[in-house]
Amino acid sequence: MPLDTLTGPLGIGLAAVLGLLIGSFLNVVIHRLPIMLERRWAAECAELHPAAPAVPSSTPQAPQAPALNLLTPRSRCPACGAGIAWYHNIPLLSYALLRGRCSACAAPIGLRYPLVELLTGLGFAWVMHLHGPGWPALAWMGFVAAVLALAFIDWDTTLLPDDITLPLLWAGLLAAALGWSGLALDDALWGAVAGYLSLWSIYWAFKLLTGKEGMGYGDFKLFAALGAWLGWQALIPILLLASVLGAVVGLAMKYSSGLREGGYVPFGPFLAFGALLALVLGPATLLGWVGL
Structure with missing residues (x-):
């Protein structure tokens, strides 16, 4: 599609949709990046200051934390752990249709999630309005x-x-x-x-x-x-x-x-x-x- 066709309302609308999608990903970044950093810092501290003598084998060990990055594992409800289906992860629309609750356990979903999506969508739309494609x-x-x-x-x-x-x-x-x-x-x-x-x-x-x-x-x-x-x-x-x-x-x-x-x-x-x-x-x- 030629760039000149993306000027005006069409381009602004597409930018808003892109912003909503990016906003959904930002929610993942906001939640997971601090956890990833804390794990990285803990691993670096463990390398610099090795643990004292190993504990006896009979002592229960802390479970290994599951691998975590910005792409995996898939998003889950923090209350019940149920995986979030793609059709329950559509920016703004899914939140409205689910009335702000988990589809599995009906636990409330924080207003933060649609807010981040909305702000990103509005920001992208404004940028397209200012600069064009x-x-x-x-x-x-x-x-x-x-x-x-x-x-x-x-x-x-x-x-x-x-x-x-x-x-x-x-x-x-x-x-x-x-x-x-x-x-x-x-x-x-x-x-x-x-x-x-x-x-x-x-x-x-x-x-x-x-x-x-x-x-x-x-x-x-x-x-x-x-x-x-x-x-x-x-x-x-x-x-x-x-x-x-x-x-x-x-x-x-x-x-x-x-x-x-x-x-x-x-x-x-x-x-x-x-x-x-x-x-x-x-x-x-x-x-x-x-x-x-």
Whole structure:
């Protein structure tokens, strides 16, 4: 099919459908990648620090964890373990037809799953609206998918995996070099530098003043990646929006007793929200919002 036939509503609709499908896969990434990382770290620790003398053969051994990656095993209901048939895994539609419940045990299915699918579909449709068919649209769709995955992983686990943040950073610089992101390479480069160093400086200033860590190194890498994609000009409005929104959500969770152990709220989801808002509205609009 010629690319020029994918302009207008047809292209936007197909991009939305692609986004729904990718969003379904992102749910797998969000759930499984942290588990895969924990297993990898445990294996590396075991190699560096071998276990003490072997236990007697009569001692029960922990069962071997089943192999897990992003493709296998097939998705299952976390409540009853029943496999999910393909026709029960159609983005948005299956959730609506099943009324948000497992077809086998009727356990409720979290609203998170259709939400991720919907956000990805909307993001892909908006990217196609902005760029039309071509490599720039595919590049920005990858950006949307990666940022959404990072936001939800960080919210669940307070992890921002290098497996996503670092490829996202390098992809932003490469997209600028190839002319796909619409950003000059020097703006992307300095966006990455400013993104990392700004949060790194805030981290150390806060730690020196309070003796506590206010954020993790994953936040530095994510902000650097956002700078590589959106330019240094977008960093200030993204950071301000993320800080205000994070403070509001944190206070709401505190007064509703919703804070997790330690009383902290991950910062990555709010950086991601600011970045997606910058993609939709443009950095200039966000700068106007904050009076700059």
